[in-house]
Amino acid sequence: MKIGIIVGSIREGRKGEAVGQWVAEQAQGRDATYELLDLKAFDVPLLTSPTHPMQAKKSYDDERVQAWSDAVDSCDGYVFVTPEYNHGVPGALKNAVDSLGSEWVGKAVSLVGYGSVGGVRAIENWRTVLANFSAVVTRAELNLSTFTDWADNEFKPSERRTKEIAELFTALEKAAS
DSSP states (O other), X not given: OEEEEEXXXXXXXXXXXXXXXHHHHHHTTSSSEEEEEEHXXXXXXXXXXXXXXXXXXXXXXXXXXXXXXXXHHTOSEEEEEEEOBTTBOOHHHHHHHHTOOTTSTTOEEEEEEEETTTTHHHHHHHXXXXXXXXXXXXXXXXXXXXXXXXXXXXXOOOTHHHHHHHHHHHHHHHHHO
């Protein structure tokens, strides 16, 4: 089983990169294979294709979208590492999700959010979006607070986060199997 850890922020100085790395480190030694998929590295363009992604049959006219499709499609499930921007999801990750279609259908997803209130509003937004793809979104989630899980602008998750992420992995692996 292969799980993609999708880092959903592309901003310079983003907090999500450190969170994604931590998630990947915590996943080491599990039965499933976890792979970091950093959205910034894919440089997914704005969705402008005249072909609706659900009708594209995983074949896209832009090579960046095709590379993103291939990476996403190779996974059985995902951990979305998502910031909360203005009470919602980050635009770049929403665009990247919207740029694909059947790659997401029926897949398992767990959500790791971060923000001033732990990314809870972004996570709730994602639950609605992912329902469109009949994705199996786990109840287990991780809510990281920029007030308590960062110190001096460095990601320093509290001790309880290790147990919480392990529970999230267990739920995700069960949903993806």
